[in-house]
Amino acid sequence: MxxxxxxxxxxxxxxxxxxxxxxxxxxxxxxxxxxxxxxxxxxxxxxxxxxxxxxxxxxxxxxxxxxxxxxxxxxxxxxxxxxxxxxxxxxxxxxxxxxxxxxSGNLDLFNNAVQTIQFKREEYDALTRQAVAEGISYPAATQRAFQELVSGEQLDLSxxxxxxxxxxxxxxxxxxxxxxxxxxxxxxxxxxxxxxxxxxxxxxxxxxxxxxxxxxxxxxxxxxxxxxxxxxxxxxxxxSKLHHWEDYFPMLQHQLNTATAARLQEVYEMEEGLEHRFRKYRFTSGSFQALLEAVKTKRYTRTRLQRALTHLLTGALKESMKPIARSPLEHLxxxxxxxxxxxxxxxxxxxxxxxxxxxxxxxxxxxxxxxxxxxxxxxxxxxxxxxxxxxxxxxxxxxxxxxxxxxx
Known part of the structure; x- marks a missing residue:
C-alpha cells in the first residue's frame, strides 16, 4: 500500500x-x-x-x-x-x-543545497557559529552560511x-x-x-x-x-474561545514573578542572560505582546522568545532538552x-x-x-x-x- x-x-x-x-x-x-x-x-x-x-x-x-x-x-x-x-x-x-x-516548488534546488551542505558540513557549521557569535539570529546565520557556500541558482532560505x-x-x-x-x-x-x-x-x-x-x-x-x-x-x-498567547499571560506573570533568575536560567532556551531581560520587563508589560516587544532584540527573535516562554510554561528544562539538541540522532x-x-x-x-x-x-x-x-x-x-x-x-x-x- x-x-x-x-x-x-x-x-x-x-x-x-x-x-x-x-x-x-x-x-x-x-x-x-x-x-x-x-x-x-x-x-x-x-x-x-x-x-x-x-x-x-x-x-x-x-x-x-x-x-x-x-x-x-x-x-x-x-x-x-x-x-x-x-x-x-x-x-x-x-x-x-x-x-x-x-x-520554490523546485526539488532540484533542495537536493543541490543539501548535497552542498553535506559535503561542506564542517565549513557550514563554522560559518553558522561565527554568525551567531556576531549576534545574528540562528535562521539568518544559516542563510548567510548557505549563501557563502552554494554557487549557481540558489534556494531562497529566507x-x-x-x-x-x-x-x-x-x-x-x-x-x-x-x-x-x-x-x-x-x-x-x-x-x-x-x-x-x-x-x-x-x-x-x-x-x-x-x-x-x-x-x-x-x-x-x-x-x-x-x-x-x-x-x-x-x-x-x-x-467560548480559541487558544491565544494572551490567555496564558497570567500564568507567565506568575512564573516570572516567583522564580529567581537562577531558576529561570534552568529553562530550555533561556540562554545568554535572557532570563534577566524577562525579569527586567515583567512589571512594566501589561500583555504578552508588550512583553515580547520589550524583550525582543536582533539576537532574540520573536520565535526564539516564544519558544523560551513555552518551555517556561510547560516546565521543559535544559537538563532534559539539551541532550536532544546536542545529539539528536541519539535521542530520536x-x-x-x-x-x-x-x-x-x-x-x-x-x-x-x-x-x-x-x-x-x-x-x-x-x-x-x-x-x-x-x-x-x-x-x-x-x-x-x-x-x-x-x-x-x-x-x-x-x-x-x-x-x-x-x-x-
Whole structure:
C-alpha cells in the first residue's frame, strides 16, 4: 500500500492544506496519507488554536488517513530538530515518500543545497557559529552560511517553507532514509501573509482575522473546508474561545514573578542572560505582546522568545532538552502518540514495514517514555486557560482519550 507522509501543524486546517493534501497524493501516487502533526504547542512557540484532537478531526475529515503526534521534545524546537524528529517518525512507520509545500516548488534546488551542505558540513557549521557569535539570529546565520557556500541558482532560505523543506531533505540524507522527497509549490498565500483574500489564505492570516474580529466571519469561512468550520464553531460554542498567547499571560506573570533568575536560567532556551531581560520587563508589560516587544532584540527573535516562554510554561528544562539538541540522532523518538486513523489508515498500520523498535502509543498510560511525558504535560498546560468546569472535563478527556477513528 503506497504511502506519502506530511509534516503539519494544521493551525487550523484550511483550503491551502487541502490543496497540498490532494496534490501530495497525486504527485506520489499514494493510497494512504500519513500526517505527523505538532501537538498542543507549535514549532514557533505558540499555543495551538485548538487541541490536538480537534485538529486531528480536521485532518481525518479532509482525507488524511493516519495522524501521529510529533512529540513536544521535537515539535517546539528550531527547524532542523523539528524536521529531524518528524522525518524519523515517517521513516520508522514505513512511508514511501514525503511531500512538503515550498515557495520554490523546485526539488532540484533542495537536493543541490543539501548535497552542498553535506559535503561542506564542517565549513557550514563554522560559518553558522561565527554568525551567531556576531549576534545574528540562528535562521539568518544559516542563510548567510548557505549563501557563502552554494554557487549557481540558489534556494531562497529566507522563505519559511523553503527553509523547512531544506531541513526535511537534509533529514532524509542524515537518516539515510529511502523515502522519496517531493515538493508542491505553495498556492497564492505565503506563510506570513496577513491578508484574507479569497478561498486560499495563510493560517497566519486566518488566526489574525479571528482574533481581531472575534468570530469566524465570512472571509475566514471561505478559506476553510466546511468540516474545519464546523469543528471550530463547535469548540467556540463549548469553550467560548480559541487558544491565544494572551490567555496564558497570567500564568507567565506568575512564573516570572516567583522564580529567581537562577531558576529561570534552568529553562530550555533561556540562554545568554535572557532570563534577566524577562525579569527586567515583567512589571512594566501589561500583555504578552508588550512583553515580547520589550524583550525582543536582533539576537532574540520573536520565535526564539516564544519558544523560551513555552518551555517556561510547560516546565521543559535544559537538563532534559539539551541532550536532544546536542545529539539528536541519539535521542530520536522511539515512540509517538497515535491520534487518529481512517479505515484504510488502520489497514496501512497493520501492513506497513514498520521499524520493530518504534511504538505507536494509543493511551496516556502507555506514555512513559521521556518524549511522551513532555507531550502529555503540554496538553494539560494547554487546557489550563479554559473556564471551569470545562477545564476539568477537558483534562480528564486528555487522560482517557484513545485514537479517533474516521468511519466511512
Amino acid at each position: 503506497k504511502s506519502v507522509g506530511l509534516v503539519v501543524e494544521y493551525n487550523p486546517f484550511h483550503n491551502g492544506h487541502l490543496y497540498h493534501l490532494h496534490e501530495s497524493k497525486r504527485a506520489s501516487g499514494a493510497e494512504v496519507v500519513v500526517a505527523v502533526m505538532s501537538g498542543s504547542f507549535l514549532q514557533r512557540g505558540e499555543p495551538a488554536l485548538l487541541p490536538r484532537w480537534e485538529r486531528t478531526q480536521m485532518a481525518l475529515a479532509a482525507g488524511v488517513d493516519v495522524v501521529i503526534e510529533l512529540p513536544y521534545t521535537f515539535a517546539v524546537q528550531r527547524a532542523d530538530l523539528f524536521a529531524l524528529g518528524a522525518i524519523s517518525i515517517l521513516d520508522n512507520i514505513g512511508c514511501d515518500a514525503i511531500c512538503f509545500g515550498s515557495e 522563505k519559511p517553507n523553503n527553509s523547512l523543506g531544506f531541513h526535511y531533505v537534509n533529514a532524509l540524507y542524515t537518516l539515510k532514509s529511502t523515502m522519496k522527497p517531493l515538493t508542491i509549490a505553495r498556492k497564492h498565500a505565503d506563510y506570513h501573509d496577513t491578508e484574507m483574500a479569497g478561498s486560499i489564505a495563510s493560517a497566519t492570516a486566518i488566526r489574525e482575522a479571528f482574533f481581531s474580529q472575534g468570530t469566524l466571519s465570512a472571509d475566514i469561512l471561505q478559506a476553510l473546508p466546511p468540516s474545519t468550520a464546523t469543528i471550530m464553531n463547535n469548540y467556540i460554542e463549548t469553550y 523518538p522511539q515512540a509517538a502518540r497515535l491520534l487518529g486513523f481512517s479505515e484504510i489508515g488502520q489497514k496501512f498500520l497493520r501492513e506497513a514495514n514498520k521499524n520493530d523498535d518504534f511504538t505507536l502509543q494509543t493511551r496516556w498510560k502507555e506514555a512513559q517514555c521521556h518524549h511522551q511525558v513532555f507531550s502529555e504535560q503540554a496538553a494539560i498546560v494547554h487546557a489550563l486557560c479554559l473556564p471551569s468546569p470545562e477545564q476539568t472535563i477537558r483534562i480528564r478527556e486528555e487522560i482517557n482519550r484513545i485514537p479517533l477513528m474516521k468511519t466511512p
